[in-house]
Amino acid sequence: MTKILVIAEHLDGKLNGATARAVSAASAVKPDAIDILVLSDAPDAVAAEAARIDGVSKVLTVARSENAHALAAILAPQIAKAAVGYSHVFAPSTTFGKDLAPRVAALLGVSQVSDVMSVEAPHSFKRPIYAGNAIVTVEVDAGSTVVATIRTASWPAAASNGSAPVEVLGIDATLPSHTRFVGLQQGKSDRPDLQGAPKVVSGGRGVGSKENFEIIYKFADKIGAAVGASRAAVDAGYVPNEMQVGQTGKIIAPELYIAVGISGAIQHLTGIKDAGTIVAINKDGEAPIFEIADIGLVGDLFKILPDLEAALG
């Protein structure tokens, strides 16, 4: 029997959209069942959201005060116990899943498949290596549990028309106290979420300063886009780290990506390869970003962005 356990990612009582993308990947395996596991101190609201995802057989909840924050050292032993009887364990390839899934795999004594882009067969997958400059097909031994993280940009979110049952799961696991949550400093923003937004405007080192970045925010707001950045812009302190797009930041697949003052280093391009339409605005006509852009415009961003706003009316 092919049974897949998908680990729910959530924060502040809300299910993260990456979970529904992991369910899409699970559906591609054509399993007999897809169950979602919600580990939380108060799982009910998240479980109710998870139960609506299409293709889900049931939602399992574990309510423990230790699960108030997603610490891998605490969650992994519970997942390893819950995984008994499942052929696959999937988590989204977000910082949550990347932190957690390898710890689960090691407890189960198996290797992990990172960043699944496509499912070739129940034990065969494609994944990127070398910042996406090569794609490998990997095969997991028939007898061993498949632990995998799902590259969210490769999968659409499964729709939410379902109504799976929710069950409480009793897990008897002793949890360590050696790792403790201290705090989370979250960027507060009313803008769309970078990882799910259909439109994204990103600024790079060419924007020049934190103050200048206002011009990016203003234009993004005008077209209802999320805002991202290159590593150089984050390193220079123009914007916080959670806005970084690329190999070591967020991998995204918006319908429209507008890169402003970004040169197009391979590590940045890794993060946007699956975007529908890529627009590049750069004053250097030789910048590598133009090699992959669908639409390019050479010129000074400080002139072009106001012109664009004017042209939009």
Place this chain on the structure above:
Amino acid sequence: MKVLVGYKRVVDYNVRIQVKPDGTGVVTDGVKLSANPFDDIALEEALRLREKGLAEEVVVVGIGPADLTAHLRNGLAMGANRAIHVQTADAVSPLTAARTFLKLIEKEEPGLVILGKQAIDDDANQTGQMLAALWDRPQATFASKVEITDGKATVTREVDAGLETIEADLPAVITTDLRLNEPRFIKLPDIMKAKSKPIDVIELGSLGVDAADHIKTTHYSAPPKRSKGVMVKDAAELVAALKQKGLL
């Protein structure tokens, strides 16, 4: 406190990777190899802990073929006290690497293990987490700030939502993110000094590590290419093009 640092050699990040036409791998002949950038950051962090008096000894660990020596000498030139070379002709999986580290830990008893969050060849992002699980100790992945006080590490982590801070009792495993520090450059006199620093060579086979691999790579391919686009001459043309595609 002793700090163990993972020091992997990879294809340099500036190299344009080419997939072999027969799909059996990527071209590595004659390609520039360097330390994994995240591992240079790991080593730098360990050296800073030693310079602050929080660690006595920094040991770099490499797993790889006989010619890894020159690479490990770079780690010694950067400032590590000594190196351990676990010798094997084959590339190892993250799980095997984690099991290998565990064997070394049993012998070395470090207070801290610092690894890169990922190696830029296989981009797996697994070894640190797996090691922490097998060792049954805390993990603090994607670190952008580390503070060591009273037998514990307070680590700021770069996560999708922002910056998370956690506290971990030592010994623990930390994996580095890019903004943790800027690694120092190696100076010529240090290269000379490194020549006399010890490198222990251990055969992987002699460690009794279960090297069972559950995953086989069966094929390599080049990623799909994006076709070359069009250039527009001004903002008005750009808006028109995007409206035509239904994107604005």
